[in-house]
Amino acid sequence: MSQVQGKAVLLRCPPGSSLQDEGRMLGTQFGIPSSGAMDQFSYRWANHLLQNQNNALALEMAQPGLKIQFEQACKISLAGARVVVKVNQETLSNPAIISIAASDILEVGGFQSGSRLYLCIQGGFQVDQFLGSGSDFESVTFPSKRSSNDCLSYFSFPQSFPIGAKPKWGTTWFESAEIKAYPGADWSLLSAEQQHQIQTSTFHLSKFSNRMGIQLEELIPNQLEDLPTNPVFPGTVQLTPGGRIIVLMRDAGVTGGYPRILHLSEEGQSQLAQKKVGDPIRFQLMESIAVG
């Protein structure tokens, strides 16, 4: 397939937008957070629709308001939060895969459900990779986030594949409050009472929620001391000395000293990434994985 260089201008870029892929796994040995799309399920689906390579870079948005103009023709896909999408001011009925003509302007309206939206483009957005990833991260990539008037590069494929199917990406999967989690590395240090409380309480997302981690409102009384610093991952749930529950997300540091009480399932991590401040969640404890 022949390709020409394309450029898209972010006429209006909502705060907190960044380019993300599967994550920078080669950097964690140097203490660099893995980063990557918060909701990997939606990100992968959107890339899959375009037959992209697994690690193709997408634009992740956590707020409405995007206005982007594509200078060359391309195919894009959207997944994640349910939003109203307009191309040249016309609302689309099913904005899963969109054929964009040169100079088209795409706008994203309010999030009706969900917290993160992924805009993928055929072939992926193009940036210089660092340690195997193009994901934006403060002090590691330049720029480390996306702003209004920035340009994004892509390849335009004049003989693009035809869009046959009309795929639809549901949002019910993330609307459930039940989040599957495995017992964490330090689960057994908790008292029976703490374990019971964690499994039966309804928690709510606090306003201290970002790409590094999501803090929950309700406290679990806790006397556990800090432990030797050991690895943590996206999906690790920590309990602080103050009894605060923090679910680590994609930009979290690679190690931590708080007890690691749970580990969210892959689906649970994506589901939580789509929750809003104030949303209720409950941890549905899975059986430990049997090995050996």
Added chain:
Amino acid sequence: MKPSYQALSPILGELVWNQSPSDELLGYQLAYLTHIQNQYSSDLVEVRQGFTRLSLVWKTLLNQQEFARILKDIQLDPIKLPDTVWEVPVCYDPAFGHDLAPLAESKNLSLAEVVHLHTAPSYRIHFFGFLPGFFYLNGLSSKLLAPRKSTPSIAVPPGSVAIGGSQTGVYPMQSPGGWHIIGRSPLTFFDPKQLIPVWAKPGDQIQFVPISVSQFDNWKEQLPKSVQK
């Protein structure tokens, strides 16, 4: 020092040691790390190291189960830790080490005694974490242990040398931080323009060397000198 294995999800698990962090344990951890990277790289997504764990992200549950089954048959000697010692200049002037005086006072020590206690040992690098390029060091004098500050500083400057709990370390970049800042180094600790963005590796040692304010101001080199001990 044979580790046990704990699976934490279908694809995540860790080697578990219950000893306190030490050179000996690090030697075993690095032996397992090297063995696993050599033998299982095609089954693994990622390996992360901590003081008493080695965490493994597998491609599939089957990969993890296979490894857990044969772990008990793996017999490894600890690696000999490297002899490399990196000399890291630090200006302990209170202009840089805002928390040096209060820390010394709380310990009933003079400023010079704190500096002496901090520069006397060489510290072993166990792994990188918390921030890009932040090394976790073992070997802080028990006389310098200090609980983390109850109110973290909003912006600790890059190069700040600090003590938190039983740890000491250097902030590679500006960041919020709850450790006690006792000095500052003029070196660069993380450079994302380099293919390998840090200059030291786990197992190497760090020796802090006191310098004056004028030496700090005139410091040209971004990288430390290394010596073999």
